Amino acid sequence: MTNHTVLVVDDDKEIRDGIEIYLKNEGLQVIQAKDGIGAIAALDEHEIHLILLDIMMPQMDGITATFKIREQRNIPIIMLSAKSEDTDKILGLQIGADDYVTKPFNPLELIARVKSQLRRYVTFGQFEEESDTVRVNGLVLDQEAKQVTVDGEPVRLTPIELKILSLLMIHAGRVFSIDEIYEKVWKEPSFNAENTVAVHIRKIREKIEINPKNPRYLKVVWGIGYKIEK
Amino acid sequence: MTNHTVLVVDDDKEIRDGIEIYLKNEGLQVIQAKDGIGAIAALDEHEIHLILLDIMMPQMDGITATFKIREQRNIPIIMLSAKSEDTDKILGLQIGADDYVTKPFNPLELIARVKSQLRRYVTFGQFEEESDTVRVNGLVLDQEAKQVTVDGEPVRLTPIELKILSLLMIHAGRVFSIDEIYEKVWKEPSFNAENTVAVHIRKIREKIEINPKNPRYLKVVWGIGYKIEK
């Protein structure tokens, strides 16, 4: 997981430099480009393992650049954008980005996503099918298929329910407070979200538990929070 | 999630002191610095887990300080600023702050954000202190799962019971007076709490002892207090 090179493409030098600091701090090598043309040039000159690409750039915009890059090589691309509209998000992903981060972004989140993408890259320069399944008790979470099964039976979860359950399953055994769950799932500080989370917990229990009143998987720890029994 | 140290950087002593009161009230340790230079010095001297940084400071401004700090270590940074313009907000985040609070700020919101950042960092595995399990005799305390087992059997404890038992187990062998227990668990000076603690002790014994009348783990030291037998 070391010695990877990341190409940062953004027209704003400050942003490039800011990102570079974080990435270097993680032991990654960084090359900068200020637009799509420069990015393609950099791809010829260096062995790049991942691209951080701003969607709004002069000369050649990010989406067009994605096309050009994909024509050359199959490299993980993470898109950056100031726009938070879902339309852009979906468009970016469909066209070829492997992940998407909106500005202003949390640097830690960015690093996590970069690492996640790099992890899929192995010695042979191919993509490894990451084992994306988490198994706890009789519960199976397939992160790629975004599906959970209980004893083989698929469960139909809503997006938020899936996120909550994923969080709890990935860190099975650990207790998460309601605030913590809210922050991780909704990605904003929680103010008055107790019932909201509680209702979702109830819904999840309804779907994964035989007897929701006496849950087998999704346990409550009094005064602290919820967890998935390991 | 306890025992974290926050560095408060602001040129106004009143603001620093005000923030310090709130943070200390949450059990956090606080170190102050009046400018960027002082902040970097403090980083060398103390183990800091989070920085509250005013964006407008003499000598070295907050944004420059952010860069310098990031060069050294990857610590969560929350920016404070009197400016509420969105341009500044985005700039601050892009450059390296993990979160942003505008003055005048709501203390509760500030605390919520501080805690949120500390939690986020902890999950990323950066500074997870204290080993998660404490073993004494046949007693096992899993601090992550917030659970205690006696000879492998899980025990269902209430929040206060868990806190008391955790305290005694972590410092197994040491005797705690009733007042000491009360202060540590309730986080307020003990007034007339002798019986209150005694009742909880009794409840704990009921749950972890085979014969509460002749306790094997939770011993009383006459005239002094309670302890967990090592």
Place this chain on the structure above:
DNA sequence: CACACTTCTTAAGGAATTCTTCATTTTTAC
């Protein structure tokens, strides 16, 4: 654009559990 459908959020009441207090009994030390 109206319609049905799903999902999310909020509020409120009820149920269950837990906390504290007080009175009483038991144990301990001298």
Place this chain on the structure above:
DNA sequence: GTAAAAATGAAGAATTCCTTAAGAAGTGTG
């Protein structure tokens, strides 16, 4: 034996959690 300390039991107060329901917001379809 006596006084101080500790343990016990029971009851009301307080807290926390669960559940339901209703409306808001969003999505897809004809």
